[in-house]
Amino acid sequence: MIKIVKRDQPSRAIFFFTPVLAIFLTLVSGGLIFFILGFKPFEALKFFFIIPIADKYGFSELLLKATPLCLIAIGLSFCFKSNNWNIGAEGQLTFGAIVSGGVALLFYEQEGFYILPIVILAGAIGGMLYASIPAILKTYFNTNEILVSLMLVYVSKLILDYLVVGPWSNPEGFNFPETRQFSDSAKLPLLFEGLRIHAGIFLALAAVIVSWFVFYKTYLGFQMKVSGFSLKTAKYAGYKGKKMIILVFLISGACAGLAGVGEITGPIGQLHREISPDYGFTAIIVAFLGRLHPVGIIFASLVVAITYLGAETAQIFMQIPKYTGQVFQGMILFFLLASDYLLFFKIKFIGSKK
Amino acid sequence: MHKFFIRSFVSSLVLLFTFTVAAIAKDVKAAFVYIGPTGDHGWTYQHDVGRKAVEAAGFKTTYVEGVPESADAERVLRQLANSGHDVIFTTSFGYMNPTNKVAKEFPNVKFEHATGYKREHPNVSTYAARFYEGRTILGTIAGTMTKSNIIGYVASFPIPEVIRGINSFTLAAQKVNPNIKTKIVWAFTWYDPGKEAEAAKALIDQGADVIAQHTDSTAIVQMAEKAGVYAFGQASDMDKFAPKAVLTSVENNWGPYYVDRVKAVANGTWSQKDTWHGIGDGMVVISDLDSQMPADLRSKVKKLQADLASGKVHSFTGPIYDQKGNLMVAEGKTADDGMLAGMMTYVKGVEGDIPK
Numbered sequence A: 001m002i003k004i005v006k007r008d009q010p011s012r013a014i015f016f017f018t019p020v021l022a023i024f025l026t027l028v029s030g031g032l033i034f035f036i037l038g039f040k041p042f043e044a045l046k047f048f049f050i051i052p053i054a055d056k057y058g059f060s061e062l063l064l065k066a067t068p069l070c071l072i073a074i075g076l077s078f079c080f081k082s083n084n085w086n087i088g089a090e091g092q093l094t095f096g097a098i099v100s101g102g103v104a105l106l107f108y109e110q111e112g113f114y115i116l117p118i119v120i121l122a123g124a125i126g127g128m129l130y131a132s133i134p135a136i137l138k139t140y141f142n143t144n145e146i147l148v149s150l151m152l153v154y155v156s157k158l159i160l161d162y163l164v165v166g167p168w169s170n171p172e173g174f175n176f177p178e179t180r181q182f183s184d185s186a187k188l189p190l191l192f193e194g195l196r197i198h199a200g201i202f203l204a205l206a207a208v209i210v211s212w213f214v215f216y217k218t219y220l221g222f223q224m225k226v227s228g229f230s231l232k233t234a235k236y237a238g239y240k241g242k243k244m245i246i247l248v249f250l251i252s253g254a255c256a257g258l259a260g261v262g263e264i265t266g267p268i269g270q271l272h273r274e275i276s277p278d279y280g281f282t283a284i285i286v287a288f289l290g291r292l293h294p295v296g297i298i299f300a301s302l303v304v305a306i307t308y309l310g311a312e313t314a315q316i317f318m319q320i321p322k323y324t325g326q327v328f329q330g331m332i333l334f335f336l337l338a339s340d341y342l343l344f345f346k347i348k349f350i351g352s353k354k
Numbered sequence B: 001m002h003k004f005f006i007r008s009f010v011s012s013l014v015l016l017f018t019f020t021v022a023a024i025a026k027d028v029k030a031a032f033v034y035i036g037p038t039g040d041h042g043w044t045y046q047h048d049v050g051r052k053a054v055e056a057a058g059f060k061t062t063y064v065e066g067v068p069e070s071a072d073a074e075r076v077l078r079q080l081a082n083s084g085h086d087v088i089f090t091t092s093f094g095y096m097n098p099t100n101k102v103a104k105e106f107p108n109v110k111f112e113h114a115t116g117y118k119r120e121h122p123n124v125s126t127y128a129a130r131f132y133e134g135r136t137i138l139g140t141i142a143g144t145m146t147k148s149n150i151i152g153y154v155a156s157f158p159i160p161e162v163i164r165g166i167n168s169f170t171l172a173a174q175k176v177n178p179n180i181k182t183k184i185v186w187a188f189t190w191y192d193p194g195k196e197a198e199a200a201k202a203l204i205d206q207g208a209d210v211i212a213q214h215t216d217s218t219a220i221v222q223m224a225e226k227a228g229v230y231a232f233g234q235a236s237d238m239d240k241f242a243p244k245a246v247l248t249s250v251e252n253n254w255g256p257y258y259v260d261r262v263k264a265v266a267n268g269t270w271s272q273k274d275t276w277h278g279i280g281d282g283m284v285v286i287s288d289l290d291s292q293m294p295a296d297l298r299s300k301v302k303k304l305q306a307d308l309a310s311g312k313v314h315s316f317t318g319p320i321y322d323q324k325g326n327l328m329v330a331e332g333k334t335a336d337d338g339m340l341a342g343m344m345t346y347v348k349g350v351e352g353d354i355p356k
Helices: A012-037 A041-049 A056-081 A089-106 A115-141 A145-165 A200-217 A219-229 A231-236 A241-268 A279-289 A294-318 A324-339 B002-027 B043-056 B072-082 B093-105 B131-145 B160-176 B193-205 B219-227 B255-267 B295-310 B337-341
Strands: A002-006 A345-349 B029-033 B060-064 B087-090 B110-114 B124-129 B150-155 B181-186 B210-213 B230-235 B246-252 B274-277 B284-286 B327-329
Touching (some): A012 A041, A012 A294, A056 A219, A056 A279, A056 A294, A089 A115, A115 A145, A200 A219, A219 A241, A231 A241, A241 A279, A279 A294, A279 A324, A294 A324, A294 B072, B029 B255, B043 B060, B043 B230, B043 B246, B072 B087, B072 B093, B087 B093, B087 B255, B110 B255, B131 B210, B131 B230, B131 B246, B131 B295, B150 B160, B160 B181, B160 B337, B181 B193, B219 B246
Parallel strands (some): B029 B060, B087 B110, B124 B274, B150 B210, B230 B246
Antiparallel strands (some): A002 A345
């Protein structure tokens, strides 16, 4: 007989084990789906998860893809740890890209070492400004930050649409919805000749280190943790809740804004309507898969990044529909949430006694 | 005896040559990059029909669907160029810069970019269709069939391609019915069934009883079917989605061009080109005409179609005036390709301003 028993305390071992379990279950179900679709499951999984990163170029593309995911997820972990549900990282990314892209366009055809830092800073500020809207509305008007931040995503995309179609569109571009190409001084330097991986990866690594320090070595990190467990406790302890809410949103917005900067001043090199394939939303999966832990988020961003690359490879070489990549991302989150059940409950096998 | 040897030697040479050519031809692999899913029944669907024609001609093909115009496009292109594809068709405007960037790195791979204007390297060609010729036909039908004299038009982005379509449509409609007005709603999307349906509804609410579209989903014809007004299919024959509303469709027929270009790669005769084909070359195809249209209109349309194909009729024949009444094309003249490619003003009879 099987009996389900509530745990006295969430199990620490299982806390870090469930993401691995979720990935394993995703692979098994993925293989099963491939099998049902009529593909050889092991071959398909190989094309999905191994072939794309088997060479130097593939690995560099993995890092390129993981960079924005990691950066945004680190920012989100500040919010999520302290019970602030910022769902609008995609909007903060977009707005950050708008502000930094605008600055980059101001420096069109100009050279100078000072341009890139200004462009990067502008992106961070843009993301912070945009994240401050749900934060201020939450602290002073008690609105729901989930709805506000989510809806602002669509607003930011409309602003971007307006700018690239209208005032910022390339004057030599026949009115097509895109801006001019940024000058080289406004672009992040490439790390290796012939690869697309750029200096933005250092921004992500810096975010990882800073967040680890803040989470585990500072009073603010402790406050965030307590607020995350129980808002009432935090209030009794006399923490200044409003200040913290605004702070975590600003950090989160800055990270998302920087991710946007990395895309437009890295591989894209201009502003147009599709600067992000929904990194801001996918990063939510990354944050949870990484257990809101900086190191966990690094691994999670790599795992999720590979689902993007693998989907392309699988379609090119095996004609598997590319949208299976999104199915994989969905399955990872689904299995993670489902196996979190084991955090709070344990399954006991009881031998039947007569 | 001697002759026989020479003959057999020559014929075996010819045979050998044929075999080699056949072997080379079979080895050529073509790749297609799509912006949407192959099942969108519009833009991407029609490109995939073209890809299947290439397969039917005996070549191997690969495609990748749903490739965003973000940083991902470049990786997909590089991967295709790296994995033994000889010619790559990139079928959305947003792939223009990635196509040229990757083409520079792979001078031996041919790139064919749809609807763009940049050919920065000798291995990049561009191609597009003269859809405006199809819109001349739609305008003729709309001008005849409308009772309210208000024609709705759902547009995507204010680029020359779309403005040209609106103008061509309006000019043709005015020719058969001088009182018509074309009302435009800008959807600012190529494919978004929700937004497109809303735009169609807004136009129907303003009294439009014929709706034309320059977006790719079937939502508009379905909305027209519900409201009991007429509409036209875009990109593929959309009759089955709205049998009562759809009078005809303008189909994009890429197959012949794709087969041509892949064969050129196989024969080693491929060279850089900027192709702009219309009804005459079969890149733009008019679907079956609905039986709700009066017989004389149907025969008129058939004749117009033949005249557009032969070049006897040009969609932009003067006199053409802009909204303010300034002469754009003088009487007896036709607009040249340069003017068509940069067309950014409405003709008289179109309502509203081009969004800036």
